[in-house]
Amino acid sequence: MSIRLYDTATREVRDFAPLEEGKAGVYVCGLTVQSEPHVGHVRSAVNFDVLRRWLTHRGLEVSFIRNVTDIDDKILTKAAAQGRPWYNLAYDMKRELDAAYAALNVLPPTYEPAATGHVPEMLELIEHLIAKGHAYAAEDGSGDVYFDVRSWPSYGELTHQRIDDMEAAEDADPRGKRDPRDFALWKGWKKATEPETAAWPSPWGPGRPGWHIECSAMAGKYLGQAFDIHGGGVDLRFPHHENELAQSRAAGHGFASYWMHNAWITTAGEKMSKSLGNSLLIPSVLERFRGIELRYYLVAAHYRSHVEFSFDSLEEAATGFQRIEAFLERAGAVEPGEVPDAFAAAMDDDLGTPAAMAVLFDTVREGNKATDPTGHAAAVRAMLAVLGLDPADPAWGPTGGGDDRMSAVVDALVSGLLEQRATARAEKDFATSDAIRDRLKEAGVEITDTPDGQKWSLA
């Protein structure tokens, strides 16, 4: 009956025991807002949205924090290349991201802190680390501050690596680092190349935060020094999460009890960040598929499984989902009921959405057989709701592909033709009957004959 989750740190599925009974604190690394969101970015958000909804369904009061990194090297570089202020690029991309989340019914987090809004908290943490002997200001006058990995013996514990086995960072010249693996907590302002707006005052001179420190500072601020779950994409395990863990623990914080990482979604066997064109950007995908179909596609695979994206599989998934929708339409308006035990058991087992989906489809089949499908429909809606896939959720916007006035007009026009067709059929004049059906089909209206008479829908 308890929820079990795979923890990257211990490499095993274990019972989820919250620090505080009945509550769960979850911190998920959001995005660096430097470019338009693609399918891969959104997978992470959807996966953790499902986690959040399931924890909530299980009666936990979830505090869900997802940050936004709105200042970093890439943002500065790209903005400069585009000839616009970095904060304008970051803000624009942030709005694109919000739109993508909304289109996929990703619930807004409890709070979404941005790095630039938490510089004081970061400075405080950095000073604390210096005071404890785990960080130092570079001696080359750059204004950088580094975390001293050699001062923290358990460095590498999250990803089970030993410092001496790691390749040294090649990116940066050693600058003022004591060890090449030391990472930046604070980056001194480079007057020559960086705008003044990208620098904040600090005890070491103007500069900006290093990447990792923001999460330690913000998680601490909103969830406390120790919290339950920290999530993100697999690529973040190292260095990002390893460094967060090191600096937080070195500062004396308990930090996260569980670490969860979602797997990649690739195209043509390649990581999306190296991506090919922009066909996988969310707005572009949404021109071909509805948000609910894309979400279904993402939820149907286990979050820790690598997914090879293709429009063919998305198409296939959409067809499968439409089967569920068609069942609900036939069943009529039903309030969500209880989730079947088998479904709950699947979800409890490290968010086993594939097995949960199997239960969902089994219920649909049973419902299609039943003379009164109400109970099955109620269960189906409950399962869909917890996966964020309930078609009746107002978050998906108006359904039916048009406003009410328009559909009333179409209905009036179509019913006239349907009456003619009914007459033809009654007289066994199937040539006329089929001609009417074909003509409507060309116009995009699909006719089906049911025991209750003819029904029409937009194709």
Place this chain on the structure above:
RNA sequence: GGUGGGUUGGCCGAGAGGCGAGGCAACGGACUGCAAAUCCGUGUACACGGGUUCAAAUCCCGUACCCACCUCCA
């Protein structure tokens, strides 16, 4: 060099010692004037080679190939 993951039927995608997850597609049947939808039925898949076991896709050893991370990354 270090660390982790993968290879399952035509396709997608679960499972982690015994009983064929589920979806898509295909084929046959029921229903239908014909369709659509729906239901019923049809598949001896687990990279390769050894081994352990009464029993292996699942455990062990070895091999091949693929992927990710090692300080920009969801």
